[in-house]
Amino acid sequence: MMQGTLSEIDLGSILQLIELGQRTGELLIEPWGTGTGRSESAITSRERVCWFLFFVNGRLVYAADKTYGQLQRLREYLRRYQLSEQVQVLADASLASTNAPEYATLWSLLAKNILTPLQARHIIQGMVQETLFDLLNLRQGRFTFVTGTALDPPLTAFAISPLMGQMMTQMQQWKQCHPHIQCPDQVISAVDEALLLEMLPEKLARPLIFWANHHTSLRQLARYLHRNLPAVARSLYPYIEKGIVHLAAPSGQGLGTASPLPRDTKLQNYHIICIDDDATVGRQVEQFLQHGAIQVTVLTDPRQALVSLLETRPDLILCDITMPVLDGYELCAMLRQTRQFQTIPIIMLTGKDAFLDRVLARMVGATDYLTKPFGKHELHSLLETHLRILWDDLPAVSVPTEARIS
Structure with missing residues (x-):
């Protein structure tokens, strides 16, 4: 594993090391302080973004942008081929469990002969270039490279040195x-x-x-x-x-804009499952989400949790990482292999400043993460993002706002 900050080493040098070492794996880059005027520690999980770059034998095969886990970017690329409406929930669980959602969907479209290999390669080339364009403008953040199998099978591959030469030319043209x-x-x-x-x-x-x-x-x-x-x-x-x-400036929700899901204008019932071997965490989550329209089920045994999850269909899962016998990574990976849980948000509960936790959480298919300690407003904000809950329309909950889960 290789990790550090962008103030210590620039992206170009990181890519050269991966190319020279002919490494296979995933590079995660997570910025901080970008556009917020605040320190890294002050940014909430909802505001955090990250990019993934996938390599095979030192060659770049795919790049996932900051909307990782969503498919809006792919829909916009497919619009040129009048195929944007063809993006559906994946039917192939094996593809979904071993690949980034966007990349797996591309392969699914190829397998169904909806998309040609040439079209898919053109799309990936555009994705790689626009991701590098964003990252080359990034000055603050940290990176982690994790070796291992990355994307199977690879659809195309780009040699890093000529690609970086192309990107430098694009950057100069942009500045003009x-x-x-x-x-x-x-x-x-x-x-x-x-x-x-x-x-x-x-x-x-x-x-x-x-x-x-x-x-x-x-x-x-x-x-x-x-x-x-x-x-x-x-x-x-x-x-x-x-x-x-x-x-x-970026605003509004224009045609095709990659934006959060529309917020609900009427109240509906939600079922949230919290899996944590610490019963105190579960009780606190119940307090933070205390409302008649929200049902919270707390499970402390991860093995029993897996059985219970397969018997129901919650709207969202909160899952701790460090648990005995079956940890959160294993549990999340197992769930993502079943069609029932391919689209349900899975939020990992990570330790403070546990950057590697967040890298691994993304790798096994987690939708997002929440860093401990967290409070009511942070949890509400995250659920608003993934469940479209309008908290302003809910009656106030008598939980001290300073209470935090550690």
Whole structure:
């Protein structure tokens, strides 16, 4: 295993070490402080993001972006082939248990002859390039490389040195668009339709007007058109510079925007299972989630928990990592191998500053993690993200806000 911080070694050097060592495994990069103005320890689990890079014999085969576990990015790439509606829940449990969700879905589409191998390789190439583009702009964070089998079978592979040369060229092209274009997630907010129709052929102007009306981001546009981000930025730059096209900061939920699930506007019943051999943790979770619409089942024996889970279908699972006989990693991996639990959120409860715990949790298919100690608001925030609960609409719970689970 190799780990450290990006202040000690840059991404390019990390990739060179992996290439020279012809290593096979997964590189996780987790930033901190990015855009928050706060220290790493002050960022909540809901605000954390991470990227995964997958290598086989020192060659990069796939890169998962910060929406790891979601499939919106894949849908946006498939839109170019008019296949975005083909993304369904995986039917192949073996693929789902040994691969990143997005990558496994690609293979599922290939197996069903919905997607061609060439189309799949083009999609992965775009994903790899846009992920590296984001990471090369990252200055604060930490990384962990874990050796082992990564993605089986690999669909394609990229030699790192020439790929990094391409990315350096893209970075230079991107910087030439500053200050008018600064962020890949900026959205096209407005256009001067009359001027566009006057300056451009209608077949070019009309799509631009459409994208503006739907607040499409530069990143989405690159995915739709199968072009890299600098190429899209350079195409739009003359019109942005003249004020004919306007960009806005990431906002709104435009067409195809990779966004959280819509929040529920009406109350429904939820069943949450908490698996922790420490009964105190379970009782505290029950207190934090005390409401008639939420049923909490606490299980302290992980072996019995596995049996109980297979007999029911909870809406979300909280699972401690360190447990006797059967730990949280093993339990999560077992659940992800069954079709019933492929889409249910599994939240791992990790120790404070246990970075490796979070790496391994992602590797076995965990949806998210919650770092101990945590309080009521942190738990509520996480459940709001994954279950769409509107906590503001729930009656207040008489639990001290300073109470924390350790």
